[in-house]
Amino acid sequence: MSFGWTVLWSAVTVFVLITALFGYAVSKRRFDLIDSFWGPGFAVVAVVAFALSDRAWPGLVVVVLTVVWGVRLGWHIHSRNRHKDEDQRYVDMYRRAKGNPVAKMYRVYLLQGAIMVLVSLPVQFAQSRPASGVLFALGVAVWLVGFVFEAVGDAQLARFKADPATKGQVMDRGLWRYTRHPNYFGDACVWWGLFLLACGSWWALALVVSPVVMTFLLAKGSGKPLLEKDIVHRRPGYAEYVARTSGFFPLPPRRRGPGVGGA
Incomplete structure (x- = not known):
């Protein structure tokens, strides 16, 4: 068909x-x-x-x-x-x-x-018209990176919330140390990987709109922005977490200094 x-x-x-x-x-x-x-x-x-x-x-x-x-x-x-x-x-x-x-x-x-x-x-x-060879392997690898980030990030957050000792604290451990939204980053990677798996012809390049839309929704649309809309006011310490932690793509934590959430 x-x-x-x-x-x-x-x-x-x-x-x-x-x-x-x-x-x-x-x-x-x-x-x-x-x-x-x-x-x-x-x-x-x-x-x-x-x-x-x-x-x-x-x-x-x-x-x-x-x-x-x-x-x-x-x-x-x-x-x-x-x-x-x-x-x-x-x-x-x-x-x-x-x-x-x-x-x-x-x-x-x-x-x-x-x-x-x-x-x-x-x-x-x-x-x-699926991809083949190196491109197919690359698509699977990108999917795997995304799936691990999403699944591990979700599991780490669930354990953090279930621990009475961390009640009211900001989750900044594990993958959450490097990005404020490892699950959203992982979700985006999953769809970039699936896009690569579909690149079996030049026509497939038009389908790049799909992972672009998903990434936009997660990073700029109904994902990260809505989740963080008022969390700074509800969660003590979150402003400092924002100052030192990447909002989407995983990066090493920024050093705290004058004007960046610290003394």
Whole structure:
């Protein structure tokens, strides 16, 4: 099946699943459920694309990498959120919505579904024209770096929060010593790796929009900026952490000195 038809069927699948999830979210009166679906949604798209392809082994590798990333992320977010109140971002969106708040939230869901189809284009394209040789190996390596950063960063933060002795403190250990968001950096690397795996022809270069969009969302959009919007005021010591720690790309901590969060 052609790439165009694969994208169409992927979009239809995402639309159906997003709509069903939204109906469930309305019944539960909790709209942050879309966050738990984000990773698994990409896994579903990958499986659909593979089912519509000739099922060659390079495409299978791309599917496996996408599914492993997506399922882990979905389970992590679900486990983190299931005993908490609804994410304040969604509460605020609902409260700010005028006219029909439910319809507004449905548009939010549809937007995330559209972004999912866009970002997953390399995964779909790789089913027909995957990279090979050194480029394929490089894509797997970049994916692996990203997956390790994301999974290890999430695990380190979870242990930190579970320790009563660190309550109220700023997490600045492990990978969090080098970047304030190792999970977001890792997420971006995963998608740059999947993009490289799709570069089996010059046409694939147009798909660079996918990792660019994902990186922008994480670093400048709904990821890092929203998370850090008011955390400096809520968390003592976070301003000093910002002053010495890279916001996204891992770097050695900056030395504290006059005018940089220290004496």
